[in-house]
Amino acid sequence: MTAVHIEELTKAFGAKKALDGISLTVEEGEIFGFVGHNGAGKSTFIHTITGVLPTSSGKITVLGEENLDNVKGCMGIMPDTANLYEYMKGVQFLKFMGELKNDKRTKKDYYSLMEAVGLGVEGDKKIKDYSFGMRKKISIAQALLGNPELIILDEPTSGLDPESSIKIRQLVKQLQQEGKTVFLTSHNLDEIEKISDRVGILKEGRMEKLGTPEELKNVEQEKLTVVIRTEPVLEKEDVLQMEADAVFLQKEGPNTWLEVETETLIPAISKAIIDSGKQLYEITPKKESLEDIFMNT
Ligand SMILES: Nc1ncnc2c1ncn2[C@@H]1O[C@H](COP(=O)(O)OP(=O)(O)OP(=O)(O)O)[C@@H](O)[C@H]1O
Ligand SMILES: [Mg+2]
Known part of the structure; x- marks a missing residue:
C-alpha cells in the first residue's frame, strides 16, 4: 500500500x-x-x-x-x-x-x-x-x-x-x-x-x-573526475601522451586531477601510468555527494 x-x-x-x-x-x-x-x-x-x-x-x-x-x-x-x-x-x-x-x-x-x-x-x-x-x-x-x-x-x-x-x-x-x-x-x-x-x-x-x-x-554527473597519486607526480604532458581519452584538470602536491567520460577508462589510465615507469599509489574516481547536488540546486 x-x-x-x-x-x-x-x-x-x-x-x-x-x-x-x-x-x-x-x-x-x-x-x-x-x-x-x-x-x-x-x-x-x-x-x-x-x-x-x-x-x-x-x-x-x-x-x-x-x-x-x-x-x-x-x-x-x-x-x-x-x-x-x-x-x-x-x-x-x-x-x-x-x-x-x-x-x-x-x-x-x-x-x-x-x-x-x-x-x-x-x-x-x-x-x-x-x-x-x-x-x-x-x-x-x-x-x-x-x-x-x-x-x-x-x-x-x-x-x-x-x-x-x-x-x-x-x-x-x-x-x-x-x-x-x-x-x-x-x-x-x-x-x-x-x-x-x-x-x-x-x-x-x-x-x-x-x-x-x-x-x-x-543525473548531475555527466563526466567523471579521477584523482591520481603517483611518484613522480603526473604532469600535463604525461596525460597528453596517454592512449586514453583523459583531460588534465589540475595538479596539487602528489595528486593530479583528470576528467574522463566514463569509469571504464580507468584501467587504460592505470596501465599508461605504470608503462610510463611512474609509481602508482592511488587512483580514485571522485563521486559526487548529495551535498554537491544540494549546493547546485
Ligand atoms: N505559522 C506560520 N505562520 C506564518 N508563516 C509561517 C508559519 N510557519 C511557517 N511559516 C513560513 O513558511 C516557510 C516555510 O517554513 P518551514 O518551517 O516549513 O521551513 P523548514 O523547511 O522547516 O525550515 P527549517 O529548516 O528552518 O526548519 C517560511 O518562510 C516560514 O517563515
Ligand atoms: Mg523545519
Whole structure:
C-alpha cells in the first residue's frame, strides 16, 4: 500500500506560499528523506500531512485515507518543536503518552525504548533537567509509542552527538525492517544519503529534485573526475601522451586531477601510468555527494 500520496499541495501563510504545488508518493516500508534550506517548507509539509495545519489546496492521502482524523492513531510524529511535560521523569512521560496512544508495553519495555533512543539510566530524571539532545531523544521515543505504521521525524538528529546520531540511524533502519514507513527531515546530507531510499530536495516550497540518492547523483554527473597519486607526480604532458581519452584538470602536491567520460577508462589510465615507469599509489574516481547536488540546486 501507499503510505503517503500528495497531489499539488499548496500552503500559503498570507501572501507567502510555504508549499507551492508539491506532489509526492511514499510507499509503505520506505525511508523518505526531505532536505532543504531553512524556510524551504519541510516542517510546513509535515504539519499539513499530519493534519496539524489546514492546507490551502491539494489532496493528501495517508495510509489510504483522505480523512486524516481516521489515521492519526497510525502515525507517530516527532515535531520540530516539542512541548514536553517538564515535571515528569523520562519513563513516566513515555508511559503517560503511551497510555494515551493505547500502547501496550510494560514498564520494563519503556526502559528498553529509552535505551533504544540512547537515553539510558540518565534519562530517568525530570525532563526539565534534560539537555537539548536528551529532549530530542525523548521526542523520538514518544513518536514510536502505540506502534505507528508511519513515523514522521522532523530533524531527529540535529543537535545530537555523532554517536547518538548513529544510534538513531540504526533505529530508523530497524523500524524499516519491522515494516514501518519513515519520513524524516535533516540538514545532515551525508546522513540523509546513507539512510534514505529516496530523497526530496525542497526549495522555496517546490520539489526541486526527487529520487534515490544514486539517481540524483547520476543525473548531475555527466563526466567523471579521477584523482591520481603517483611518484613522480603526473604532469600535463604525461596525460597528453596517454592512449586514453583523459583531460588534465589540475595538479596539487602528489595528486593530479583528470576528467574522463566514463569509469571504464580507468584501467587504460592505470596501465599508461605504470608503462610510463611512474609509481602508482592511488587512483580514485571522485563521486559526487548529495551535498554537491544540494549546493547546485
Ligand atoms: N505559522 C506560520 N505562520 C506564518 N508563516 C509561517 C508559519 N510557519 C511557517 N511559516 C513560513 O513558511 C516557510 C516555510 O517554513 P518551514 O518551517 O516549513 O521551513 P523548514 O523547511 O522547516 O525550515 P527549517 O529548516 O528552518 O526548519 C517560511 O518562510 C516560514 O517563515
Ligand atoms: Mg523545519
